[in-house]
Amino acid sequence: MAELSAMTIGRRLGAGIAFALLAPVPVGLAAAQDAPQSAPQIAPRLTGAIIITQLQTAQHDLALRSADLPASNVATISQRLASMADRLGKSLGGDVAKPIDTLGNDAKADAYHAEAAVQRTRAFLEASRSCLGDDTAAMAGALAKTLELEAAASGASKLQPVINGVETLDRRPLFVLHDDGKPVAFALTGENLFDAQCASPVVTATDGQGKPQSVQPLVTGVLPNRIELKLPDGAQLQPGSYVLHVVPKRKAFLVGCTTQPETTAVVQVAPAAKVSVSYSLSETCPAPGGGMGQAMPPVTGSMPDGVGHGTVATYVKVSGCSDPLSYSISATVKFGDGHAATVGPISQIASAGITAGLPGGLSLSWDPSVHQLVVRPATSSCKGVY
Incomplete structure (x- = not known):
């Protein structure tokens, strides 16, 4: 009788093991088992x-x-x-x-x-x-x-x-x-x-x-x-x-x-690299009697000294109309070696600012709320100079 009981327990145990082996493995667990090992955290010794x-x-x-x-x-x-x-x-x-x-x-x-x-x-x-x-x-x-x-x-x-x-x-x-x-x-x-x-x-x-x-x-x-x-x-x-x-x-x-x-x-x-920036800013005013609007004569000028070595700003007086439709700006960057590059014109509605990348790692922005032009080194500007 004891021998029969032992045989029965053995059969049940064997069946349980077989069932466990054949049962599907949860997806998360399978993924964890199959995932590659993490990359080494210590660099190889320098040779x-x-x-x-x-x-x-x-x-x-x-x-x-x-x-x-x-x-x-x-x-x-x-x-x-x-x-x-x-x-x-x-x-x-x-x-x-x-x-x-x-x-x-x-x-x-x-x-x-x-x-x-x-x-x-x-x-x-x-x-x-x-x-x-x-x-x-x-x-x-x-x-x-x-x-x-x-x-x-x-x-x-x-x-x-x-x-x-x-x-x-x-x-x-x-x-x-x-x-x-x-x-x-x-x-x-x-x-x-x-x-x-x-x-x-x-x-x-x-x-x-x-x-x-x-x-x-x-x-x-x-x-x-x-x-x-x-x-x-x-x-x-x-x-x-x-x-x-x-x-x-x-x-x-x-x-x-x-x-x-x-x-x-x-x-x-x-010596610090010589850079100068000149600009041309124009506004578009409502046309008399409606229509597409009328472009006013541009206001031109140059940014203060120090361009390329920090942030410089200037106030631009524009008075073509009290309620302009849009602004348009172009800028020319001149370098100490004589070459120059121009960006623009770039236009935007009068209520929105204008930001443009300039050659030489510079960035120009126009704030219509205060009529201010700002030129500053861009985030991607030269990092190897003091």
Whole structure:
């Protein structure tokens, strides 16, 4: 009897298992089971092979932008990137696939300098979009000098100091300083720039030939990956390369704080690009006795100085009629190199404003309620200048 009961329980158990196996799986659960695993959250360790690929990609991306950039600078930058990739490949040899932090000091230093060149080139390609021609040329000059110094850098350390970026305090890439007398503050970013057990790093500035600048930066804050600087108020900078030399110290067992290899960064000092905007504004008034309306003679003028370097505004007196039907506006932008471009005419009903994008990363707007024209840098304007 006990044997029969056990057999019955076994049959029921087997049937239950079979039913569970054959039962349909809820859609949500099936989707969860079939969903691919999440992407890795940790980037692979940096190797020489990765850096060489990055250098080649940067060279390719530069070529795609060549039509918008000064030809001489493009050729120089492209050649530097290719030379650094070739040099790094030869320096690493059979170790090209190894993490760079596991390599000897000299090979590691070469890799760090090449990676800094990649980061600075990427920042240039992104920040130079929508820049005026003069600003783009100055930015390209800063990058070319940066790559020259990275390629010529010497000295190696177990914890290699390297600067791979220059940025504003609100973390926008920086390549050009406009010598307009305004207070200037910016930051150098990188790795191994400061050891809290030692004195702050020494930061000095020279021109492109190594001659000390008359205006020297002041260090206002330091972290291992960031040095914040400011220039004396009202300082007049000399046009050309402003090369920043950083010499950190690092604490070593038994020997105290020792001087580390120098690392450099470059910004270009250049006059602000000259831009002027002229406008023509007309209104359409109701025609006597009705009809389509009558266009009044345009009011013409120029925007105040400062276009391209902040927001400028002007009041436009229009008095063709007290109750206009619409406004129409056109604007001409003239650049320092002599070329000009015109936008418009753009028309809109009198109760609505007009906004138009202008060449050079500018935006023009007309507010009919206060008869005011405003020109300001657009959100997509040049980001690499201070």
